[in-house]
Amino acid sequence: MQKRPLGRTGIEVSALCLGSMTWGSQNTPAEGHAQIDRALERGVNFIDTAEMYPTTPISAETTGRTEEIIGDWIKASGRRADVILATKHSGKGFQHARDGAPITAGSIPQAIEGSLRRLKTDHIDLYQFHWPNRGSYMFRQNWAFDPSAQNRAETIAHMEETLEALQREVARGTIRAFGLSNESAWGMAQWLRLAEAGHGPRAATLQNEYSLLCRLYDTDLAELSVNEDVGLLAFSPLAAGLLSGKYQHGALPTGSRMAINGDLGGRKTPRAFEAVAAYHDVAQKHGLDPVQLALAWCLTRPFLASAIFGATDMNQLDLALGAADITLAPEVLSDLDATHKAHPMPF
Template sequence: MKMNPLGRTGLEVSELCLGTMTFGTQTPEQDAHAQIDYALAAGVNFVDTAEMYPVNPVRKETTGRSEEIIGTWNAKTGRRGDYILATKHSGEGLVHVRDGAPISSQTIAATIEGSLKRLQTDYIDLYQFHWPNRGSYMFRKNWAYDPSSQNREETLANMVDCLEALQAQVDKGNIRAFGLSNESAWGTAQWLRLAEAAGAPRVASIQNEYSLMCRLYDTDLAELSVNEEVGLLAFSPLAAGLLSGKYQKGAVPEGSRKSLVPGLGGRDGPRTYGAVADYLDIAARHQLDPVQMALAWCGTRPFMASAIFGATTQAQLTHLLGAVDVRLSDEVLQEIDQAHRAHPMPY
């Protein structure tokens, strides 16, 4: 398992990260604990969660359950020090948490304390803001994205306010590093600039959607990542399961994500399955497993810190972890680039 730097923190994270957004819904607690055991034994040292998890669906009564399940594993095993733990502070608009209040110095301390209690730990290695208060072009909002209603001064003042609160949490030992999620190049640049000016926690990573099917990161954010040493934590590297091929020809396996979320968060569209077919064809012609090809490809990107995968079953977990042994030839990479040009934004 390859290790990559987590920004300039001095921490190193495995090239694959165990995502936990199904812990407590599709993945029962006992199975979730077995997944953590197995992933760590396979060389994964990175586990990602969020206060709002689990999803599929997001419900008020299950909010925090994924963190609680990780917490019971921590308490049972005493192995908290064996891995890097990341969680997230939900942003403005999620009514299930703090009545949808925006992220600010008024919310950060109590929210971190809540996560620490559920996770049964004294510290969080990477604390991330789940999405910006000002909104985001992620989750298919890029098609109609319009930042003209933003108030620049308010945004920057809130960033300074949050950075001061984060520094207080670092000083207390509650968090070790700070990351962003669903952020833009401009937003990340401002967090970096303001942190440097204030001597506050520097952005270590950005957790944005990234896969063969969703490559919005490839331009401005890629440049920022490389030059500022802010690695990408790619979520949905399998495009919500589409790249496995399991949804081709209208198939909807029982218990799958599509059976719970038919539109796959806006990914199910008229151009989706033709693009998937081309990637499946590349894998078949080169005798590659398509899931492992998709994950291995993420590892070739120059800005990648870790690709976050989720598994609802032990069999899926074993299958996914096989990606660490896959090396893609120049020919495969060229064919992937050709397919991307043919299907640049399938959803």
């Protein structure tokens, strides 16, 4: 398993990251623990979670349960030193944490203490803001995104005060590094500028959606990543399972994410199924599994720090982990580029 730098932090993480958002809803604690053991056995050292997980579905009763499952594994295994652990501070509007309050300098210590307690650890390796207070174009909001109502002065003041709060946590030893999620190129540029002006830790990573079906990152954010050493942590690299093909031709597997969440967060569109079929044709042409093709392609991108994938059973997990051993030939990449041009932005 290849290791890659986490920004300029000196921390190295596996090119594949084990996602956890089904643990505590679709997966039992025992299944989550088994996934961690298998992933570590195969060279993964990076686990991503969030205080709001699980999300399949989201509920008040299960909020925080995923962190608790990971914490129980840490306590039982004694292997905290073997994992790089990332979690997230929920943003404005998430009612099951702090009644939907925005991220503030005051909320950061409280949220971190909650995560540390559930994770049964004394530090978090990568602490991320889940989405910006000012809003985001992610999750299909790009089709009507309008930033004209934003207040720049308030945004900059918020960034300064939260960076200073994060620096206090770094000094306290509760977090090692800081990252963003669902951010824009302008937003990331401001976080970096303010950190370099001395307000707090420099963002190491950006966790945004990225897959063969969702390539918004390829434009301005790709350039920022490469020039500023801010690695992408790609979430939904299988497009919420669409790229596996399990939903093709009207299929709806029992207990699957689509069966739980309906339209897969706006990803379920006729053009998405057409695009999946085209990518499967590429996989078949070159004798590749479509899941491994999709993940291996992510690993070729010059700005990628790690691709975060999830699984609900061990067969899915083993299949995904096998992507780390695949090298895509130039003709495969060329066919993928042609397919992207023929099926751009399917959702």
